[in-house]
Amino acid sequence: xxxxxxxxxKGSKILxxxxxxxxxxxxxxxxxxxxxxxxxxxxxxxxxxxFDAVRLLYLHVPMAIVTYLAFxxxxxxxxxxxxKRTFWWDSMAHAAGEVGTLTCALVLITGSIWGxxxxxxxxxxxxxxxxxxxxxxxxxxGYLALRxxxxxxxxxxxxxxxxxxxxxxxxxxxxRSVEWWENRTLHQKSTLSELKIEDLTLFTxxxxxxxxxxxxxxxxxxxxxxxxxxxxxxxxxxxxAIEERRHIDNKEQ
Amino acid sequence: MKSLExxxxxxxxxxxxxxxxLPKFAGVLLLVIVVIVLFKTLGNASLFFYPVDEAxxxxxxxxxxxxxxxxxxxPGIIETTLSGRQVLVFTLCTGNVYADxxxxxDPAELFNPGVPVVLQGxxxxxxxxxxxxxxxxxxxxxxxxxxxxxxxxxxxxxxxxAELESCSSE
Numbered sequence: 001x002x003x004x005x006x007x008x009x010k011g012s013k014i015l016x017x018x019x020x021x022x023x024x025x026x027x028x029x030x031x032x033x034x035x036x037x038x039x040x041x042x043x044x045x046x047x048x049x050x051f052d053a054v055r056l057l058y059l060h061v062p063m064a065i066v067t068y069l070a071f072x073x074x075x076x077x078x079x080x081x082x083x084k085r086t087f088w089w090d091s092m093a094h095a096a097g098e099v100g101t102l103t104c105a106l107v108l109i110t111g112s113i114w115g116x117x118x119x120x121x122x123x124x125x126x127x128x129x130x131x132x133x134x135x136x137x138x139x140x141x142g143y144l145a146l147r148x149x150x151x152x153x154x155x156x157x158x159x160x161x162x163x164x165x166x167x168x169x170x171x172x173x174x175x176r177s178v179e180w181w182e183n184r185t186l187h188q189k190s191t192l193s194e195l196k197i198e199d200l201t202l203f204t205x206x207x208x209x210x211x212x213x214x215x216x217x218x219x220x221x222x223x224x225x226x227x228x229x230x231x232x233x234x235x236x237x238x239x240x241a242i243e244e245r246r247h248i249d250n251k252e253q
Numbered sequence: 254m255k256s257l258e259x260x261x262x263x264x265x266x267x268x269x270x271x272x273x274x275l276p277k278f279a280g281v282l283l284l285v286i287v288v289i290v291l292f293k294t295l296g297n298a299s300l301f302f303y304p305v306d307e308a309x310x311x312x313x314x315x316x317x318x319x320x321x322x323x324x325x326x327x328p329g330i331i332e333t334t335l336s337g338r339q340v341l342v343f344t345l346c347t348g349n350v351y352a353d354x355x356x357x358x359d360p361a362e363l364f365n366p367g368v369p370v371v372l373q374g375x376x377x378x379x380x381x382x383x384x385x386x387x388x389x390x391x392x393x394x395x396x397x398x399x400x401x402x403x404x405x406x407x408x409x410x411x412x413x414x415a416e417l418e419s420c421s422s423e
Contacts, residue, residue, distance in 0.1 A: 037410060041367050044328045048365035050406060120361030120403045135290050142283035149275050159280065183302050183323070186371065188408035197410040 007225035015218045022211035029204045030058035056114040058204050062212035064107045064133075068171050070100030070216055071140065075168035078161035087231055090157040093164060094147060095223035099216055101140040108137060119186050128177040129187045132170055139167035302371050306350035312376055312395065321373045322397060323405060324352065328366040329388030335381075342381045342396075344389045345372070351391040355381040356399045363404050374399030 008016075037054035038047050077093035111130070112122050124130055143163045150156035178187045191197050197205065302321035303311065324345035331342040341356045343366075354372060364370060374397050381396035 039367075041328065041365070044366055046365055048363065048368050050363065054410070117362050118404060118406060120363070124403065131290060135287055138286060138290070139283070142279065146279055146283075149279055163280070163283075183304070186403060186405045188406060191408040191410055194408065196408055201410050 007222045007229065012218065012221050012225075015214060015221070019211065019214040019218050022207070022214060026058065026204070026208050026211050029200070029207065030055050034058075034200050034204050050118050053114055053117045056110055058208045060107060060110040060114055061205060062208035063103050063110065065209055066212040066216040067100055067103040067107050067136075068175070069213065070096045070103060070220065071136070071164075071168050071171060073220070074100055074140075074143075074164050078164040081157055081161045082165075087228075090153075090161070091224050091227040091231070092220075093161060094227060095220045097140055097143050097147075097160075097164060098223055099219045101137065101144060102219075103212075103216065104133070104137045104140065108133060115186075124186055126184070127186055128181045128184045129174060130185075132174045132177055136167065136170045136174060139163070139170060143167060305345050305347035305352050307347075308376075308397070309350055309352055309393075316376050316378075319373060319375055321371055322352070322399075323347070323369060323371045325369050326354075326364070326366050327351070327387075327389045329386070330366065331383050331386050333383040340382065342383055342387065344387055344391060345370075345397075346389070351389060353381045353384055353387065353391045353393075353396040354399055355396055356402060358400050358402070361402050361404045363406070364402065369405045369407070371403045371405055372397065372399040373401035 034055070036052045037050040039049045040047060074093045074096035077089050077096060081089035081093060111133075115124075116122050143160055146163055147153070147156040147160050178185055178189050182189075192205075302323045303315075305322060305324040308315065308320065308322045322345065324347045327344040327346060329343065333340060333342055335355055335357070338357055341354075341360055343354055343356070345352050345354050354374075355377075356372065356374075361370065377396055377398050378394065379396065380392075380394060384390050384392075384396070
């Protein structure tokens, strides 16, 4: 069997092009077409709101959602690995864990940039949602470090799967923190579940979520295929070595 | 010489883990970090804020302590001076309970009547300066001297139809 020289396929190319076009439309809508968040005080007539800072939410919120999704995929694949013990499940967990860690970092960065004008602070130590998200990021950073700490990826698979299954438990804590510890966080409650968003604002946010899911799928797919190619190359190397050894043994006999 | 069978690759067989010290150490370290961060986050009262009504109720208890209070600033924000320093004087409320505030330092960029803020400071058993100019004064002989302000905005993005955080004015 020959090892393919690319991670792309017709399907992944379509997914990639759709993601890029979707992302371009999202940027256009988020930063140029949608209105800034401006309201008027009924008594004083003064303007207030988040103004242009609201535009970052079209990136921040979808990225938070795909972070949850990527880590849930990682946890499901980790459970799959612990049951089946096959390379497929382990590679899927690794790929989703890597992509989730990347998006989680972006969530923390975009949230911080947005927080400066809106909250008046870059970061708030003690804010339950910020800290539980930071913990999630650290846990999955540890997950990736753990995988790198073993010389053989096969040896890393089991402990990494256990760490992923523990780390993912932080997600419901993050999601519910704004309800459970309302007076320990500056974060607002969920806008989508209370439907306090409408029209183009809602459409742009939904498009952001859709595009982010496409980008995440695209990245996970390619990362998975890279791992698969590495695995195949390794297996082929082992097979060649065995063939060579057999050849030598036959000669000696 | 080894037999040929011993060299046959077994694709799906995973080697038994021969645990090294490094992964164990990394795991324990990670766990310790997470526990410390969790403990500090959930146990640390630094971000715990009282709504105005609770802060007023616990005024005597809180008198000498710095605390955080959340409430909605009312219209009629006054710029004045206190001990030669620039302060903003306004009324903060939660529900029907009001507290006067004298805030020293730069206000948040989005500070405006109707936008809830979290302030940090101490109670003072005096009226704030220029309190007679306040539109909705608490008029209880107390005010909160604050020096830190962050905004806790709402979750409403419906522009024209957005509900405003407000207190019922009497």
